Amino acid sequence: MLIELSRQLERRAEVAGTGCLVVAAFQHARYFTPLTAARYEQLAGRVAFVAALGEAMPSRPLPGVRGATLDHDDPIRDEWDIAIIGPRAVAALAARDLGDTGPDARRRFAFAVTYDVNLVARMVSSIMCRVVPRE
Numbered sequence: 001m002l003i004e005l006s007r008q009l010e011r012r013a014e015v016a017g018t019g020c021l022v023v024a025a026f027q028h029a030r031y032f033t034p035l036t037a038a039r040y041e042q043l044a045g046r047v048a049f050v051a052a053l054g055e056a057m058p059s060r061p062l063p064g065v066r067g068a069t070l071d072h073d074d075p076i077r078d079e080w081d082i083a084i085i086g087p088r089a090v091a092a093l094a095a096r097d098l099g100d101t102g103p104d105a106r107r108r109f110a111f112a113v114t115y116d117v118n119l120v121a122r123m124v125s126s127i128m129c130r131v132v133p134r135e
Helices: 002-019 034-044 117-128
Strands: 021-028 049-055 066-069 079-086 089-097 109-114
Touching: 002 021, 002 034, 002 079, 002 089, 002 109, 021 034, 021 117, 034 049, 049 117, 079 117, 089 117
Parallel strands: 021 049, 049 066
Antiparallel strands: 021 079, 079 089, 089 109
């Protein structure tokens, strides 16, 4: 379900276009899969700003995508987050890993989706402050 919710937000951002920002936290770079990377590279060509964070994430994971590595003790290291904000789209998914082991598809998360502009703006700010400044 979280994969589909994430994709729905990515599609909303893509439709919103050049005025939209997309920021996401993936826990670890290994969850930034080749399929996800392809979507984010496409997003980077259609929106104003795209960032992807995770433990071991490079500062430039893809052309047009800003990155940042999350320290192991960073509070959002245990989250799967995506937020989009722009004049025509405001939404966020925040999901906290419940610590299950085993196959990825069977891991559980507590999550919330919001369209409240103030909450989304705070989430975007919290994620963006971790992004490495452009060199």
